[in-house]
Amino acid sequence: MNLASHYTYFVTILLLMVGLFIVIARSNLIKKLVGLGLFQTAVYLLYIAPGKLIGGVAPIIGEGFDVYSNPLPHVLILTAIVVGVATLALGLALVVRIKEAYGSIEEEEILERDAADELNATDRA
Amino acid sequence: MLKQHLPILLVIVPLITAPLIVLLRRPLLSWMAAMLASVVTLIIAIPLLQQAVDQGVISYAIGTWPAPLGIEYRVDAANAFVALIVALMAVFVMPYCRTGIAAEVRSEEHYLFYAMMMLCLAGLLGILLTGDAFNLFVFLEISSLATYVLIAMGRDRRALVASYQYLLMGTIGATLYVIGIGLLYLQTGTLNLADLAQRLPVMGDVRATLAALAFITVGISLKIALFPLHLWLPNAYAYSPSAVSAFLAATATKVSIYVLMRYFFTIFGETVVFDARYTGTLLLALSLAAMFIPAVVAIFQKDVKRLLAYSSVSQIGYITLGISLSSVGGLTAAVAHLFNHALTKGGMFLILGGVVLRYGGASLERMAGLGRTMPIAAFAFVLGGLSLIGIPGTAGFISKWYLVTAAMEEGQWWLAGAVMLSSLLAVIYVWRFVEVAYFREPPEGSPSRGEAPLSMLLPGLAMIAACLWFGLDATWSGSMARAAAEALAGAWK
Numbered sequence: 330m331n332l333a334s335h336y337t338y339f340v341t342i343l344l345l346m347v348g349l350f351i352v353i354a355r356s357n358l359i360k361k362l363v364g365l366g367l368f369q370t371a372v373y374l375l376y377i378a379p380g381k382l383i384g385g386v387a388p389i390i391g392e393g394f395d396v397y398s399n400p401l402p403h404v405l406i407l408t409a410i411v412v413g414v415a416t417l418a419l420g421l422a423l424v425v426r427i428k429e430a431y432g433s434i435e436e437e438e439i440l441e442r443d444a445a446d447e448l449n450a451t452d453r454a
Numbered sequence: 455m456l457k458q459h460l461p462i463l464l465v466i467v468p469l470i471t472a473p474l475i476v477l478l479r480r481p482l483l484s485w486m487a488a489m490l491a492s493v494v495t496l497i498i499a500i501p502l503l504q505q506a507v508d509q510g511v512i513s514y515a516i517g518t519w520p521a522p523l524g525i526e527y528r529v530d531a532a533n534a535f536v537a538l539i540v541a542l543m544a545v546f547v548m549p550y551c552r553t554g555i556a557a558e559v560r561s562e563e564h565y566l567f568y569a570m571m572m573l574c575l576a577g578l579l580g581i582l583l584t585g586d587a588f589n590l591f592v593f594l595e596i597s598s599l600a601t602y603v604l605i606a607m608g609r610d611r612r613a614l615v616a617s618y619q620y621l622l623m624g625t626i627g628a629t630l631y632v633i634g635i636g637l638l639y640l641q642t643g644t645l646n647l648a649d650l651a652q653r654l655p656v657m658g659d660v661r662a663t664l665a666a667l668a669f670i671t672v673g674i675s676l677k678i679a680l681f682p683l684h685l686w687l688p689n690a691y692a693y694s695p696s697a698v699s700a701f702l703a704a705t706a707t708k709v710s711i712y713v714l715m716r717y718f719f720t721i722f723g724e725t726v727v728f729d730a731r732y733t734g735t736l737l738l739a740l741s742l743a744a745m746f747i748p749a750v751v752a753i754f755q756k757d758v759k760r761l762l763a764y765s766s767v768s769q770i771g772y773i774t775l776g777i778s779l780s781s782v783g784g785l786t787a788a789v790a791h792l793f794n795h796a797l798t799k800g801g802m803f804l805i806l807g808g809v810v811l812r813y814g815g816a817s818l819e820r821m822a823g824l825g826r827t828m829p830i831a832a833f834a835f836v837l838g839g840l841s842l843i844g845i846p847g848t849a850g851f852i853s854k855w856y857l858v859t860a861a862m863e864e865g866q867w868w869l870a871g872a873v874m875l876s877s878l879l880a881v882i883y884v885w886r887f888v889e890v891a892y893f894r895e896p897p898e899g900s901p902s903r904g905e906a907p908l909s910m911l912l913p914g915l916a917m918i919a920a921c922l923w924f925g926l927d928a929t930w931s932g933s934m935a936r937a938a939a940e941a942l943a944g945a946w947k
Contacts, residue, residue: 345633352622365622368628386794402639407590409632412595416625419602423618430611443612450817 337378344371356436358427362420369413375400376409460525461500461514461583464537465593467494468544474898481564485552488568492544495575495769499534499541506534507937513585521585522646528585531937535789536712537582539796542934543704544575549805551697557811558695559607567607571701574600578651578709587635587645590713591628594677601706605694616689617852623686627676634669637662649869651721660729661687667727670717680774681744684767691763692816696807701757703766704800708792711773718777719942728780737778744771744871751881751885754944758806759816761883762799768876769795775869776857783860785939787872791853793931794841794924798850801917802838808906809913819885823896828905832891834918839919841885844877848925852932 332339332375348371351364388397424434431439456463467848471491477495505513506529514527519556559567577597584590602624606617639645641662642653643771655803657663672683679687687707691699720725729733752764773795776788808831809824810816825832841848854873861869924931 330601347625352626358618360624365625367712369625372629372632374635375633376639405645408588408592412592415599416595416621419599420618421619423602423606423614423621426606426613427614427618430614443615 333428337374341371342379344368344374355435358424358434358436361436362424365420366413369409369416373406373409376406377385400443457501457505460498460505460512461512462516464495464498464502464541464582465527465583465754467498468572468579472576474571475565475572479565484547484565484568488551489548490570491572492541492548492575493569496538496541496545497578499538501806502529503531503534503538503792503934505529506941507934510864510941517835518893520735522644522649526585526646526648527583527588528648529583530941531934532789532939532941533582533712533715535934535938536709536792537579537814538703539708539793540575540578540582542798543701543800544571546569546800546913546917547697547701547704547804550700550807550910553768553907553909554697554804554807554811556693559914563607567604567695570600570603570607571698573597574604574701574706575732576661578705581709584713585647585947587647587650588632589645590647591632591635594628594631596712597706597709598628598677601698601702603621604698605690607698608693608695609693610693612689612867616686616693620686620690623676623695625684627673628685628736630669630673630676630867632673634666634673637666637669641666647716647721648759651723654726655723659726661720663726664731667717667722667733671714671733671882673942674710674714674717676852677768678707678714679770681740681748681752681767682818684744684748684770686840688760690871691766691803692757692760696759696803699763699806700800700803703762703803704796707766707770708796711777711788711792712772715777715788715942719780719785724780724943734778734780738776741771741775741778744768745872745876746772746879747825749883753879754817755883758818759803759810761818761887762802762806765880765883766795766799768880769799769842771876772853776860779860779864780866781860782936782939782943783856783863785942786935787853787856787860789938789942790856790928790931790935793935794849794853794921797917797921797924798838798841798848801914801921802842804910804914804917805835808910809835811906812904814854818890821890822894823888827896830905830915831911834915836884836888836891838921839880839887839917841925843880843884846925847922849921849928849931852928856932856935 345368348364349366352361355361380399382396382398385396385398386394388400428434431442433439468491471487475487478484478487510528516525555567559594572596576594577600580593581590602617602621606614638650641657642650644650644653676683691703691745748764748767752761755761773788773791776784813820841850844850858870858873
């Protein structure tokens with residue numbers, strides 16, 4: 330196996346891991362979404378890179394072009410990008426609402442406040 | 455003429471209704487549109503199932519582009535049966551929403567609520583019917599995004615955090631699934647599921663196939679809430695509006711379970727997934743863990759909604775246990791439990807929703823004396839609980855019976871004991887409710903509350919009644935589960 334010819338996979342895996350690490354390790358809700366975005370975007374590379382041929386053009390029949398790139402991965406990823414944007418938008422909207430409700434976007438502080446609420450509730454009962 | 459378009463209509467009807475509701479805006483009008491669309495999907499799902507059982511496989515080419523290049527909808531007894539369950543649950547939940555949602559969602563947001571319910575329904579039905587791996591991902595995200603919004607509509611601010619956490623985990627799951635199908639596509643050059651099923655065995659035992667199997671399994675398991683990937687589920691069910699808890703508990707995880715079964719048995723094939731490696735053993739171990747650990751956690755919950763949520767994780771363990779046996783008997787048990795548990799848990803959440811409306815919360819402490827203040831609701835809830843335990847005469851018993859029979863056919867006698875033991879845990883958490891509701895006095899000076907409005911009570915009662923019906927006469931549900939299992943186990947031709 331030639332490592333150099335597979336470098337796109339290594340880049341993909343690296344980006345995936347970086348994204349996933351941010352989601353797990355950061356407590357800031359916005360930063361988590363940044364990590365999630367990176368994680369999703371890395372997958373685009375997994376699809377697109379193998380679809381591209383060096384010297385290949387868009388698959389439109391024309392004189393002088395006989396090497397074409399595979400258009401299907403591009404189309405798929407276009408859909409995946411839309412999904413990614415929708416997810417990110419919804420995630421950010423949720424963070425705005427969380428900030429309004431809790432006054433914080435740090436996961437630990439939010440969990441602390443919930444725990445405090447629960448303690449109060451049992452005290453009252 | 456219309457008959458051949460049933461597969462696409464099933465998805466299109468709720469999908470079109472969603473933007474229509476946004477245009478209608480008025481709460482009553484949007485509810486009527488959503489109700490109508492749900493009834494229409496059920497009317498479509500019934501003949502579709504009949505057709506699938508009679509014909510075997512129905513293939514529908516979207517836009518008449520033939521498969522494998524075009525997107526194909528492929529319907530057989532398995533997905534038509536699960537689609538019927540989903541449509542049925544929508545029809546049960548919708549009448550409940552009219553009054554049930556009024557207390558939990560601001561009236562100017564009602565139309566958005568119904569639009570999201572319709573999108574969620576369309577997404578779930580799309581996942582079931584599509585025969586295209588990438589199309590499945592798109593529908594998965596449509597239903598998931600709608601679900602995140604629905605959960606966030608809960609009154610409690612913790613609903614927002616629950617929704618956010620589910621968004622993170624759900625997106626990771628869906629992305630893992632995309633990686634999996636990406637690997638499959640790179641190897642085979644096709645995304646059509648039936649085509650994949652034919653090309654994969656030719657590839658032989660390639661490591662990339664196994665990597666794809668691993669990614670898809672973990673990704674979908676996150677959506678199933680298979681133990682230990684269930685962490686998003688309890689909060690999501692506990693803080694979302696009651697109608698949403700009922701609908702999700704009855705459908706969302708079930709649809710993902712169907713996807714897992716489809717990939718395991720139809721696409722990768724039993725030999726790759728079970729015979730050649732330890733997937734079966736691993737799934738068996740996780741299912742057993744799911745049957746016991748969340749059931750124990752459920753016993754210690756103070757909030758009845760959370761208790762039911764943990765019980766759901768535990769019940770999912772029974773379904774995956776059926777899958778891990780990798781026999782037609784095991785699959786029958788899995789599909790039967792999928793149906794029976796959807797009825798039971800959906801009904802219990804709906805009944806509980808009425809109680810929450812009257813009591814202003816789902817904490818167990820507040821429900822002291824419920825058997826006296828809301829006798830019908832308390833009794834129906836206990837009947838649902840009996841089905842969770844698996845008492846003979848309830849639907850839960852039927853699926854556990856199938857499960858134990860399937861385990862014995864495989865020579866795994868000890869599994870029967872495990873199922874019994876885990877049912878004992880269910881006895882404990884159901885008993886906690888019985889004790890509070892029937893053996894404690896209602897607190898002094900509490901206002902007389904009375905039953906929930908009929909429109910909220912009836913759908914729940916209907917589901918619990920269905921759960922008893924299918925416990926006494928399992929001919930139809932059993933034969934459907936059997937047909938679905940055979941369709942899953944057989945090659946998809």
